[in-house]
Amino acid sequence: MKRILEVKNLQVDLPTANGTLRAVRGIDLHVNKGEMLCIVGESGCGKSMTSMALMGLLPKRAAITAEAMQFDGMDLLSLSKKERNQVRGMRMSMIFQEPMTSLNPSYTLGNQLCEGIIKHKGLSREKAKERAVYLLERAGVPYPEKRLNQYPHQLSGGLRQRVIIAMALMCEPDLIIADEPTTALDVTIQAQILRLIRELQQEFGTAVIFITHDLGVVARIADRVAVMYAGQVVETASAEALFANPLHPYTQGLLNCIPIPGKTKPGSHLASIPGVVPSLIGEFKGCAFENRCSVSTSECRRRTPNLAIKPSSADHQVRCPEVSLSFQEAV
Amino acid sequence: MLVFVTRRLLVALSVALTVSIVSFLLLHFSGDLATSIAGPDATAEQVEKIRVEFGLDQPIVEQYFHWLVSAVQLNFGRSYYFQDTVISLIRERLPITLTLGGLALGLAILVAIPLGVIAAIKQNTWIDRLALSFAVIGQAMPSFWFGLTLIIVFAVNLHWLPAGGNSSWQHFVLPAICLGYYAMPAMMRLTRTGMLEVLNSDYIRTARSKGLNESTVVLKHALRNAVIPVVALAAVELGFMLGGSVIVESVFSLRGLGQLAWDAISRNDYPVVQAVVLIIAVFYIALTFFADVLNALLDPRLRVR
Numbered sequence: 043m044k045r046i047l048e049v050k051n052l053q054v055d056l057p058t059a060n061g062t063l064r065a066v067r068g069i070d071l072h073v074n075k076g077e078m079l080c081i082v083g084e085s086g087c088g089k090s091m092t093s094m095a096l097m098g099l100l101p102k103r104a105a106i107t108a109e110a111m112q113f114d115g116m117d118l119l120s121l122s123k124k125e126r127n128q129v130r131g132m133r134m135s136m137i138f139q140e141p142m143t144s145l146n147p148s149y150t151l152g153n154q155l156c157e158g159i160i161k162h163k164g165l166s167r168e169k170a171k172e173r174a175v176y177l178l179e180r181a182g183v184p185y186p187e188k189r190l191n192q193y194p195h196q197l198s199g200g201l202r203q204r205v206i207i208a209m210a211l212m213c214e215p216d217l218i219i220a221d222e223p224t225t226a227l228d229v230t231i232q233a234q235i236l237r238l239i240r241e242l243q244q245e246f247g248t249a250v251i252f253i254t255h256d257l258g259v260v261a262r263i264a265d266r267v268a269v270m271y272a273g274q275v276v277e278t279a280s281a282e283a284l285f286a287n288p289l290h291p292y293t294q295g296l297l298n299c300i301p302i303p304g305k306t307k308p309g310s311h312l313a314s315i316p317g318v319v320p321s322l323i324g325e326f327k328g329c330a331f332e333n334r335c336s337v338s339t340s341e342c343r344r345r346t347p348n349l350a351i352k353p354s355s356a357d358h359q360v361r362c363p364e365v366s367l368s369f370q371e372a373v
Numbered sequence: 374m375l376v377f378v379t380r381r382l383l384v385a386l387s388v389a390l391t392v393s394i395v396s397f398l399l400l401h402f403s404g405d406l407a408t409s410i411a412g413p414d415a416t417a418e419q420v421e422k423i424r425v426e427f428g429l430d431q432p433i434v435e436q437y438f439h440w441l442v443s444a445v446q447l448n449f450g451r452s453y454y455f456q457d458t459v460i461s462l463i464r465e466r467l468p469i470t471l472t473l474g475g476l477a478l479g480l481a482i483l484v485a486i487p488l489g490v491i492a493a494i495k496q497n498t499w500i501d502r503l504a505l506s507f508a509v510i511g512q513a514m515p516s517f518w519f520g521l522t523l524i525i526v527f528a529v530n531l532h533w534l535p536a537g538g539n540s541s542w543q544h545f546v547l548p549a550i551c552l553g554y555y556a557m558p559a560m561m562r563l564t565r566t567g568m569l570e571v572l573n574s575d576y577i578r579t580a581r582s583k584g585l586n587e588s589t590v591v592l593k594h595a596l597r598n599a600v601i602p603v604v605a606l607a608a609v610e611l612g613f614m615l616g617g618s619v620i621v622e623s624v625f626s627l628r629g630l631g632q633l634a635w636d637a638i639s640r641n642d643y644p645v646v647q648a649v650v651l652i653i654a655v656f657y658i659a660l661t662f663f664a665d666v667l668n669a670l671l672d673p674r675l676r677v678r
Contacts, residue, residue, distance in 0.1 A: 099581055131584025138582075143575040148597050148672055158583035193673040206579070 043074040046216050046249045047096070050110040054091050057103055061323045065091040065104075067273035070349065073217065076247040078240070080260040080281070082296070083270035086319060089253045092270075093219045096251070097136055098126050114216060132162040135210040137220040137239075141203035141227070145194035151205055152190030159212045170212075177208035180245075182238060200231035204238070211242065218243075219251045224259065236263055257296055261285060266357070269293050272330035273322055275349065279358040289352065289360040291335045329362070337364045377669055377676050385662045392654040393444070397437050400643050409641045410453055440647070449648035454640045459648045462633060467652070469539050470629035473548055473621070474614040480553035481560055482607060489564025489603075490596060496569060504565070508558035520551040520624035537626035548625040552618055556610045560603055567599030574598075601668050608664035612657035 054066035066088040073079045083089045094100045096111070098118070111118040113129065121129065135158075138144040146154060155178075156170035165173070171190060178186035181204040194202055203223060210218050220239060224232040240263045243250045254260060260267055264281040269290065277290040288294045295315040306312070317334035320326070329335070332342040341363060350366035352358040360366065400406070407424035408415075415423075424430050428439065443449065449459035492504035527547060528536035538544050571577060572595050580594040619631035630649060637645035669675045 097582055099578060127584040127586065129584070130582060136579075136582040138575060138579060140575050144579045146576040146580065146594050146598070147674055149594075157585065157589075161583075161585060161589075195674045209579075209583075 043077070045072050045112075046075045046114055047071075047073040047251075048110060048112040049096070050108060052092065052095060052108040052111065053106070054088070054095050054100065055105040056091075056101075057105075058323065064322045064324075064326065065273055066095065067322070067326070069270075069273075069275055071268055071275060071278070073249045073251060075216070076243075076249055077265045078243055078250045078252055078263055080252045080254060080264035080267045081270055082254055082257060082260050082267060084255055084319070087270045088273040089255075089270050090221055093136070093221050093251065093253055096219060097134065098130055099136075128162065131158045131215075132213045133215050134217040134219065135213065135215045137203075137206055137210050137218060137223045139222040139225050141199045141206055144206055145202060147194055150191050150193060151197075155190070155205070155209050155212060158209070162213055173212060174208065177211050178205065180242065181205070181208040181211075182234070183208065200227055200235065203227060203231075203235055207235075207239065207242065211246065211248070214246065215248060217249045217251065219253070221253045222255070223252075225254075225256075239263070257300060269296070272319055272326075274330065274361060275359075276331065276361045277359065278349075279352075279355075283355060283358050287358075289358070289365045290331075290362050291337055291364075292331050295334075295336075331362075339364070374669065374676050378666060381662055381665050385658045389655055389658050392658070393441060393651055394437065396647055396650040396654065397440060398433075400647060401433060401436075406641075406643055410643075444648070444651060450644040452637070452642055452645050454637070454642040455645070459644050462645065463630070463648060463652065466628060466630045466633045469627055470615055470618065470622070470631060472545055473552060473618060473627060473629060474611055476545055476549035477552035477556060477614055477618075478607060478611045480549055481556040481610070484553075485557045485560035486564050486596075486600065486603065489561045490568055490591065490599075492561070492565045493568030493572060493599075494591065501565075504561065508561050511554045511558040514554075516551055516555050517620050517624050519554065520548070520621055523547045523551055524624070537624075539627050539629075544625075544627070548621050548627055551624070552614055552621045555621075556614065560606055560610070563603050563606055564599060567602060568595060571595045571599045597671055601671055604667050604671070605661075605664050608660040609657075612653070612660050615656050616653040 049069060049071050052066055052069040053064070056063040056065050069088075069092055071079070071081075081089045081092065091100070091104075095104075095106050096118075100106060106119070108119060113134065116129065118126070118129070145151070152171060152174060155174040156165075156167065159165050159170050159173065160167065174190060175186045178189055183189055183201060183204050189197075189205070194205075197205065207223075210220075223239065224235050227235060236259060239250065239252070242248070252259075252263065260281065266278065266280050267284045268275045268278040269284075269292065270276065271292050277284065277288070277293045279289075284293065285297070288297055292315070295313075298313040299315070301312055315334055320330055320333060322330075327346060328343040329338070329345075329347050332338045335342065345363065347361050347363045347366075349359045349361045350369060352360065353369055407420050407427065407429050410427065411420045411423050428436060431439070447460050449463075451458050452462060455462055488504050488507070492501045495501050524536045524547065527533045534546050535541075535544050536547075572591075577590060577594055580590045585594075615630065616634070618629065619635050621627075622629045622631045623635075630653070633645065634649045634653075636642070637649065665675075
């Protein structure tokens with residue numbers, strides 16, 4: 043399968059009052075054409091920072107380095123500001139977490155939907171509007187023609203998110219980054235929006251990086267999954283393999299936390315992972331999950347683990363010395 | 374939008390009416406007008422004669438309505454001190470004040486908004502600091518001192534511009550700079566904080582994610598939202614400049630409305646005082662109304678109420 047995005051050893055550092063925060067500490071990931079990659083992790087694990095780095099939307103003070111950040115053969119980091127603007131919006135676009143505040147209150151939806159395609163593809167206003175109406179309809183917005191002249195405050199949160207999804211699709215991008223697009227919505231709307239993103243992704247063959255903290259969401263839509271912890275990918279696999287056979291203790295812990303209807307006793311305490319995420323300010327040695335891990339040894343504190351490939355399937359990688367030890371035994 | 378404008382118009386009218394009542398009453402309760410018009414040496418009969426002549430013996434409600442009906446027809450009576458009708462005094466003075474206020478506001482807007490935008494974009498750099506120092510100096514400098522400095526530098530030493538009077542447009546340059554610089558700092562600061570807030574908002578991130586040019590992001594998406602409070606401030610400042618430019622007017626010997634008000638107050642020339650207060654209040658109300666309409670045009674959310 044052809045890769046649309048390939049990232050090697052991505053690092054994002056943010057200067058803070060207490061020292062440098064190493065928000066993303068060497069991430070490797072790739073996205074194939076037309077596939078849905080889910081990045082899962084808890085708050086502060088660097089998943090949003092990763093998406094901002096990919097879009098080139100990090101705050102100015104953030105320092106970003108990577109061995110490679112290839113998008114369809116282009117090195118994103120060496121592009122000029124103008125070239126980057128061409129790629130962003132036209133070939134990769136973004137769906138945001140907050141539909142209530144992500145649209146400009148002062149301009150009509152039509153204006154905001156069309157401005158990107160008019161700039162990037164030089165379309166006439168009429169042609170751009172036609173496409174906007176078509177996509178609004180596809181995104182399940184009722185009365186799409188009427189919406190073009192409406193303002194964001196006239197729509198509900200769910201409808202606004204549909205508009206933002208349509209907006210992300212305007213220029214037929216190759217890659218959409220969706221940063222927790224359902225978190226701010228009601229549960230019933232969440233399910234609709236998830237289904238919509240999945241449907242449109244398959245219909246248009248767009249690759250999607252879907253960022254979420256919700257493994258339930260991952261199970262429903264992902265082709266592949268990358269689990270992030272403390273600024274690193276700790277496990278990556280196809281969705282099937284990950285749910286059938288989670289290898290990393292953190293992934294296993296996360297899956298244990300999900301209550302299963304019929305199995306989990308009502309009223310009983312839900313499982314949790316003890317301890318807290320370590321501070322990522324300053325240099326960090328050893329495995330970041332060591333202090334919360336059930337299988338950690340003294341070795342884990344000293345050596346920073348690398349991603350190891352599971353022998354039976356090259357697509358399944360895990361960052362844990364204890365688990366990779368078992369790989370060697372198996373071979 | 375039509376409903377919005379009509380409603381605002383009704384509010385403006387009722388405010389104007391209230392102001393007219395208050396300004397009418399204030400003067401009437403400030404002392405016996407007949408006595409003060411007649412002067413300290415007048416006999417009791419002369420005072421009574423004046424009371425009847427000026428209609429001051431009528432019931433106060435009647436006096437008010439009489440005055441209001443004439444005021445609407447722009448008939449404010451005769452000045453006690455100047456040998457002229459009040460309206461011709463105002464006709465003579467108002468254009469000077471309007472020109473000065475308009476120029477000063479225009480200048481303030483032209484400098485304050487771009488400066489505020491640049492300061493916000495270059496936050497915490499030397500450009501930002503320079504802009505802020507410029508604002509602090511403007512706020513700290515008394516306008517009479519700044520006015521005199523302008524006269525010394527540009528009129529006395531360089532001979533570029535006249536020092537005082539109002540016979541040509543050149544006469545308005547220095548006073549407009551003086552008054553404009555006074556209005557500028559607040560507008561610049563408000564633009565700057567507004568821009569800083571808006572530039573950090575989610576919809577600016579959305580605009581950037583569409584790959585728009587930085588100038589489109591700043592000028593189209595950010596400025597329109599950041600400038601809304603500045604519009605209201607500009608309206609208030611223009612209103613203030615119409616009524617409160619006495620100092621600048623006297624420094625530059627411009628015989629405007631502020632000077633007229635000052636002369637009238639110090640001489641108990643109460644028809645003039647009432648007329649000036651009413652006219653300035655009406656301007657204030659009109660400006661607020663226009664600011665509201667302009668804001669509603671900028672921000673559709675405001676059109677609802």
